Amino acid sequence: MLKNTILFSLLALSLSGCVGLNTVSMTQIPAERENKITTASSSWNFIGINFSNAFVDEAIDNLKAQCPTGKIEGVYTKHQTTGYLLVFKREVIVSAYCNEV
Amino acid sequence: MPIKLQSILGLSFLLLGGCSQLHHVHIGDIDQSQGRLTPFTIEVNELGFDAAKAAEIGAGVAKSASTSEDLEFVALILAISNFGPKTGNPVYNDAYADQVLFEVIKVCPSKKITGLTSVREATNVGPVSGEVVRIKGYCIN
Amino acid sequence: MKKLFSLLMVVMLSACTSSIHMSQVDVGTNSQQELASGKVINIEKSQKIFLGFVYDSNYVDQAYKQLLQQCPNGTSMINVEYLTNHGFLSWTDKIRIKALCKPA
Numbered sequence: 001m002l003k004n005t006i007l008f009s010l011l012a013l014s015l016s017g018c019v020g021l022n023t024v025s026m027t028q029i030p031a032e033r034e035n036k037i038t039t040a041s042s043s044w045n046f047i048g049i050n051f052s053n054a055f056v057d058e059a060i061d062n063l064k065a066q067c068p069t070g071k072i073e074g075v076y077t078k079h080q081t082t083g084y085l086l087v088f089k090r091e092v093i094v095s096a097y098c099n100e101v
Numbered sequence: 102m103p104i105k106l107q108s109i110l111g112l113s114f115l116l117l118g119g120c121s122q123l124h125h126v127h128i129g130d131i132d133q134s135q136g137r138l139t140p141f142t143i144e145v146n147e148l149g150f151d152a153a154k155a156a157e158i159g160a161g162v163a164k165s166a167s168t169s170e171d172l173e174f175v176a177l178i179l180a181i182s183n184f185g186p187k188t189g190n191p192v193y194n195d196a197y198a199d200q201v202l203f204e205v206i207k208v209c210p211s212k213k214i215t216g217l218t219s220v221r222e223a224t225n226v227g228p229v230s231g232e233v234v235r236i237k238g239y240c241i242n
Numbered sequence: 243m244k245k246l247f248s249l250l251m252v253v254m255l256s257a258c259t260s261s262i263h264m265s266q267v268d269v270g271t272n273s274q275q276e277l278a279s280g281k282v283i284n285i286e287k288s289q290k291i292f293l294g295f296v297y298d299s300n301y302v303d304q305a306y307k308q309l310l311q312q313c314p315n316g317t318s319m320i321n322v323e324y325l326t327n328h329g330f331l332s333w334t335d336k337i338r339i340k341a342l343c344k345p346a
Contacts, residue, residue, distance in 0.1 A: 019296045020186065023263070024324050024337060025127060028270025029309065031316040031344065074316075076306050080299055125264040152259075183259045185291070185326045185333025191259035195325055195336075198265045202282075202321035202340045205267055212277040214319075219266040234265045 017089075022079040029074040035098045037066040042091040050090070059092045067098030124188050124221040131216035131239070138215065138239035143204045147197040149190030149223060149230035153179035158228065189223035190230040198234040209240035262325040269319050276318040280342035283312045288336040296335075305337045313343035 039062035043055040063072060075096040082089045153176045160172035183191055205214065217238040224231045287305040289296070309317070319342040327334040 017297065018294055019299055021299045021302065021324065021335060023125060024302050024322055025266055026306070026309075026320050026322050026339075027129075027268055028320065029313060029317045029341075031314070033310070078299060078302060125266075127264075127266040127268070129268050130270070182330050183328040184294075184331050185261070185328040186263070186335075187261045187326070187328075188263040189261065191261050191328060193259060195260035195262065195327060198262055198323060199338070199340075201265060201267055202319065202342075205269075205321075206277060206319065206342070214269045214277070217267050217269050219264075219268075221262065221264050232262065234262065236267050238269070 017082045017084050020081045020083065022081060023077075024079075025075075025077045027073070027075045030097055030099060032099045033074070033097050035067075035070075036095060037063060037072070037098050038093075038095040039063050039066070040091060040093045042089050045088050045090065047086050048088055055090065056092055059094050063094055063096060067096075070098040070100045072096045073099055120225065122189065122223045122225055124223065125219075126221075127219040129215075129217040129219075129238075132241070133215075135213065135215075135241050137242045139242055140237065140239055141208050143201060143208065143236045144233060145198050145201060145204075146231045146233040147192040147194055149192050149225075149232040151190040151228040151230075153177075153183065154190075155228040188221065189232045190225070190228065192232050197232075201234060201236055205236055205238065208238075211240055211242060213241035215239050215241055259328045260325055261328070262323060265321065265323045267319070267321045270317070276344055277342065279345050280318050281345070283309070283339075283341050283343055285309055285312070285339040285341075286336060288334050290332065290334050292332045301335070302337050305339055309339055309341060313341060315344040315346055317341045318344050 039059050041055045041058040041062065043050065043052070063075075073096065075094065078091075078093045080091050080093070082091065156172050156176035156179060160169045160176060163169040163172055205217070206212075208214075215238065217236060220233075220235040220237070222233045222235065224233070285305050285308050287301040287308075289299075289301040309320075321338075321340040323336075323338040323340075325336050325338070327336065
């Protein structure tokens with residue numbers, strides 16, 4: 001019974017995911033911060049085997065679509081990986097400001 | 102495995118693990134429209150040392166079985182005492198790159214800077230390394 | 243005696259190691275005045291982690307929020323450093339931001 005409880009607790013903890021921050025990047029912050037735009041894109045893999053990093057381009061495209069005629073400034077990017085036992089989620093979370101020139 | 106062979110393997114591991122390793126690069130905007138560009142480089146580094154790896158190598162090349170066991174135990178203690186994600190070998194000073202921003206501000210007499218490239222790299226020789234933060238850029242004259 | 247010395251060595255070597263994962267410097271202006279007269283600010287946020295169980299990276303967002311508050315006119319230069327201080331079955335992740343705020 002105790003063994004099962006410990007095993008179940010460990011499984012529950014593992015499935016709740018462990019976040020590993022890979023990198024953080026920031027560009028210059030503008031004074032004008034009225035129009036905040038955000039996007040996130042992710043890619044799942046099994047035991048860390050990936051065949052493409054196209055999810056990063058997806059985030060850039062999403063950001064550009066939200067600011068088609070303006071200047072995207074103050075780009076704050078977090079690249080993190082969340083592990084659920086043998087499955088991993090790679091994620092890019094981006095926020096920025098869209099300012100009309 | 103004979104001790105001599107283990108020593109050779111250990112030494113090969115040390116040499117093969119050498120050379121340069123690139124961890125992270127960030128390239129910024131380059132403005133060539135405002136004048137002539139003069140390149141500059143700012144580099145800070147710190148001695149990196151993976152004590153657990155050193156103990157493991159020691160255990161591999163130790164002459165007696167008891168020494169080898171002791172060193173394996175030491176490696177385990179070191180590994181659990183230095184828990185956490187690592188980029189390159191661990192260092193004993195976490196502030197070695199603290200001054201890079203001020204160095205970059207100071208470097209250009211014109212106070213006009215462009216094309217900053219930030220590199221995090223390392224030069225490894227087994228468990229010892231030089232952990233480097235390098236900022237390259239251009240002063241606009 | 244030899245064992246005690248070895249143990250002491252191990253304790254010393256295991257003390258306070260760190261790893262700098264990245265250090266990025268970015269410049270966004272070529273205005274001489276902004277670089278010469280801007281105010282430098284320092285922000286540091288951290289997260290203590292036991293046995294590798296991490297559920298968010300909100301401390302980074304907090305650091306960014308603080309940067310926005312402290313530089314109301316924007317920034318002309320930023321240095322972001324991401325590092326880890328290692329410990330016994332635990333570690334501390336840190337974000338250090340140094341920025342040059344644009345003068346009003």
